[in-house]
Amino acid sequence: MKCPLLVAVLAGSLLLAGCATETVFRPAGSASSAVQDRPFTVSGRISINMDGKGSVGQFDWSHQPQADQLSVNSPLGSTMAQLRRDASGVTLLADGKSWQAANVEDLTHDVLGWTLPLGNLVWWIRGLPAPDAPYQFASDGSLDQQGWTIRFVSDADAPGLYPKRVEMQRDKLTLRLLPQNWR
Template sequence: MRGPGVRAALALMTVMLLAGCAALPEVDRGDAAQRAFEERSERLAAIETWRLVARLGLDTEREYWSAQLNWRVQEGTHILDLSGPMGRGGGRLTLAEGQPARLVTRDGEHHSARDPDALAQRLTGDAIPVSGMVYWVRGLPDPARPFEHEVDAEGRPIRIRQAGWEIEYGEYEEFDGESMPVRMELQRDELTLRAVIRQWQMGDGSA
């Protein structure tokens, strides 16, 4: 059970994360919106190099924590620098296709697991969907799993339901010619993960 101080801090952080969040756009179930969604998905999935900077907040039955995240992707390798959660001191999480997920904490500890979800579960005790986030953070469904979705007139997801998670997108902004999520919330059972993305870079930035 959270004490008054923890609850107050949680309330403050929630306000910070959601401050200024615009009302969700109207769902468009027309064929044109669905085609726009498919075209957007294909276009974003083809971008192999990207980077984001975000603030995360995770609320579970037991506790609340927040973290800063710098996530960059190049040639199929994902490098996530976190300050906060994994091992509670932060560290660098490296994901590469066909290889175990690896974390090096700021204290120099090394951890690995068969996949990023198993590693996050072991270190935090919570089922954090890192593998799904690889897609969801860009407003894409994981192509390997069934999903349901709702989109706006521009084909941008308003909600994606996949693997027991509901992902709600509260706001988009344009970066490098693409409309990218800047506020999102993921929910499953008693776990809520919020992300406020302050910066996107699509491509290698050399153009």
């Protein structure tokens, strides 16, 4: 039974990542500089919890304003799912199957049973509100936007350009991203 032990160790490492001195992430610069979408490539760890059932893994995401390629990998690095977005629509590849739709939100809702807000996540992973939807910052620094509560966490001792952790919650779904390698 090595697999349950490995999952427990990896889940523990996600929890330990939060033990450093943390603070609410505040983006550098003005909000007007965030209006322009810029390309990025980032990888890191992901944790998903839906109705008390969770899983952990890794992600690799390459973003261009007109296209995205997102891979979700097992803790050991094998690709579990790939999501590709371009002008022709969205394709999800997983379990040897392929699904297509006009947008990520509809596709992930139909296939996974929950909605991945990729259009907003482009901004949220950088610690910013999405510019095309109303939002509000709560007194604790969390962002409320389109039904999601997003918490941006930074290292108090070593602040960076982007949050070290992004926690998103909506209904019974919690997504936690730990971006580690920005390119």
